[in-house]
Amino acid sequence: MRYLIALLFLTATVGMYSCNNQDTKTPAAETGDSTKTASKGVTLPEGFSATVFADTLGKARHIVFNNGDLFVKLDNLNQGRGILRLRDTNNDGVADDISGFGSYNGTGIAIKNGYLYASSNDDVFRYKLNQGGSVDSASGVKIIEGLINKNQHNSKSIILDNDGNIYVNVGAPSNSCQVLDRQAGSMGMNPCHILDSAGGIWQFKADKPNQHYKDGVRYATGIRNIVGLDWNTQVNGLYAMQHGRDDLDRLFPDKYTEDQRVELPAEEFFRIHKGDNFGWPYCYYDPKQKAKVQAPEYGGDGKKTTGCDDKQKPIYAFPAHWAPNGLIFYTGDQFPEKYKNGAFIAFHGSWNRAPQKQAGYCVVFVPFKDGMPSGDYEVFADNFAGAKETPGDADYRPCGLAQSADGSLFISDDQKGRIWKVSYKK
Amino acid sequence: MRIACVILSLMTIIVLISCGGNQQSKENGKKLYATYCQGCHMEDGKGVPGMNAPLVGSSYVAGDKDKLVHIIVQGSAAFGNDPSRHYRNAMAATPGLTDEEIADILTYVRSSFGNSASEVTIGEVKSAKEKQN
Numbered sequence: 212m213r214y215l216i217a218l219l220f221l222t223a224t225v226g227m228y229s230c231n232n233q234d235t236k237t238p239a240a241e242t243g244d245s246t247k248t249a250s251k252g253v254t255l256p257e258g259f260s261a262t263v264f265a266d267t268l269g270k271a272r273h274i275v276f277n278n279g280d281l282f283v284k285l286d287n288l289n290q291g292r293g294i295l296r297l298r299d300t301n302n303d304g305v306a307d308d309i310s311g312f313g314s315y316n317g318t319g320i321a322i323k324n325g326y327l328y329a330s331s332n333d334d335v336f337r338y339k340l341n342q343g344g345s346v347d348s349a350s351g352v353k354i355i356e357g358l359i360n361k362n363q364h365n366s367k368s369i370i371l372d373n374d375g376n377i378y379v380n381v382g383a384p385s386n387s388c389q390v391l392d393r394q395a396g397s398m399g400m401n402p403c404h405i406l407d408s409a410g411g412i413w414q415f416k417a418d419k420p421n422q423h424y425k426d427g428v429r430y431a432t433g434i435r436n437i438v439g440l441d442w443n444t445q446v447n448g449l450y451a452m453q454h455g456r457d458d459l460d461r462l463f464p465d466k467y468t469e470d471q472r473v474e475l476p477a478e479e480f481f482r483i484h485k486g487d488n489f490g491w492p493y494c495y496y497d498p499k500q501k502a503k504v505q506a507p508e509y510g511g512d513g514k515k516t517t518g519c520d521d522k523q524k525p526i527y528a529f530p531a532h533w534a535p536n537g538l539i540f541y542t543g544d545q546f547p548e549k550y551k552n553g554a555f556i557a558f559h560g561s562w563n564r565a566p567q568k569q570a571g572y573c574v575v576f577v578p579f580k581d582g583m584p585s586g587d588y589e590v591f592a593d594n595f596a597g598a599k600e601t602p603g604d605a606d607y608r609p610c611g612l613a614q615s616a617d618g619s620l621f622i623s624d625d626q627k628g629r630i631w632k633v634s635y636k637k
Numbered sequence: 638m639r640i641a642c643v644i645l646s647l648m649t650i651i652v653l654i655s656c657g658g659n660q661q662s663k664e665n666g667k668k669l670y671a672t673y674c675q676g677c678h679m680e681d682g683k684g685v686p687g688m689n690a691p692l693v694g695s696s697y698v699a700g701d702k703d704k705l706v707h708i709i710v711q712g713s714a715a716f717g718n719d720p721s722r723h724y725r726n727a728m729a730a731t732p733g734l735t736d737e738e739i740a741d742i743l744t745y746v747r748s749s750f751g752n753s754a755s756e757v758t759i760g761e762v763k764s765a766k767e768k769q770n
Binding site: 270286362363364365391392393394395458461562563565566601602603604626 | 671675676677679680681683684685686687688689691712723724725726727728729730731
């Protein structure tokens with residue numbers, strides 16, 4: 212009897228152990244940290260080389276260069292600082308003098324006519340630059356306030372023109388303006404009232420304090436979300452990269468397959484004129500049909516173009532879900548001639564391609580002529596993600612771009628906060 | 638002796654059934670996870686930094702089962718105003734799932750990606766839904 216009871220317990224224990232064992236085995240294999248190898252470093256075309264200009268800064272978003280300094284906007288505070296100034300005093304390609312100011316998170320940063328502009332996720336600030344290039348942080352003035360911030364797509368990218376205006380992206384706090392955001396089968400609000408105060412680019416005065424929506428102009432609309440934007444000085448115009456919509460097949464499984472969602476819609480490159488409407492949320496761009504197609508939330512079936520023919524098309528279409536976060540037109544003389552006036556675009560890398568292979572953790576180049584793309588894109592800098600090209604495990608994710616006075620290109624990463632300085636030697 | 642034998646056999650069967658049941662639930666949960674959850678939370682449960690919450694090391698995932706059921710049924714609304722949550726995308730509600738499907742998904746998520754929390758039963762899902770109403 213005693214023997215039997217012991218056996219009973221033993222059986223029970225073995226049974227439970229085998230259960231638990233199965234539970235613990237799977238995750239160990241799935242996390243796979245032990246198999247991860249270190250990144251071998253960023254790859255570049257022949258003749259180019261990169262130095263790690265700064266590292267582990269935190270969520271380094273947009274960057275801008277001025278008078279020997281690289282300014283970095285952080286989306287999490289580094290020792291209480293939301294803006295860092297990086298200076299390379301001995302000119303060895305590595306920043307050795309770091310200071311900072313501005314105790315708010317955000318993405319946008321720009322410099323124009325002796326002022327530095329930076330954005331939180333609600334407001335835009337302006338600071339006076341001293342002659343030596345340092346910032347008088349006490350001079351900070353809030354020039355725009357109270358922009359829509361409902362977490363989703365809340366980063367406020369900024370750029371200035373040559374006529375005293377500043378342009379601010381206000382992303383739509385929504386995927387496709389559904390009545391219930393991102394919920395399968397939920398139809399689109401019609402009209403999409405989000406467009407009244409978001410889903411577009413707003414233009415404000417660069418020097419006027421405390422401006423609200425009523426003081427600005429909705430410069431362009433029908434834009435889901437923009438992170439990368441730049442002013443092209445050659446043609447005096449605004450350009451930007453849109454983050455296209457997600458989840459076509461998950462939201463409308465009767466109309467789209469997984470394969471279609473992985474490649475739709477294109478990440479669109481816009482040339483923006485005042486008054487343009489790019490179609491979100493009613494339309495998206497299908498690069499195969501080369502057309503703006505009606506979104507399923509508004510009755511679309513993947514082919515119909517109802518209500519979309521008058522919407523502004525992109526000047527270039529990139530693969531879906533790559534998440535373009537940085538755009539800069541290269542005006543330097545250091546790089547070979549073909550790069551002059553062309554566009555570099557920093558892609559953050561996809562997540563909405565799951566369960567298929569993620570893509571787009573890279574910086575690409577598009578040649579330009581007279582303000583329009585003059586050839587296909589090529590991958591310029593790659594291998595940021597390292598061994599695992601997934602959003603959770605990528606070593607680095609490209610975000611911001613800047614050009615120094617001597618024509619070097621800076622690339623920021625917001626996964627760990629690394630900054631690369633890319634140079635060219637014949 | 639005969640009674641002991643019966644008890645032994647019974648106990649063994651119970652252990653096997655509960656073990657097999659849990660395993661079955663996990664396998665179903667994995668399939669359902671791929672359909673309803675993986676698009677945002679990713680195959681590895683790590684989510685998208687700053688955008689879609691990770692299910693690895695999450696106090697919600699390892700925590701109160703009632704709350705977890707409410708999160709699946711209601712989506713982001715179930716979080717209320719938790720200041721520690723700072724993910725940019727909203728989580729959609731998934732109201733059409735059966736109690737068994739919710740139990741399977743939660744059992745899978747709580748015991749995968751390095752998580753080692755207990756299974757969620759159909760009874761617990763029912764009970765959580767009643768508390769919500």
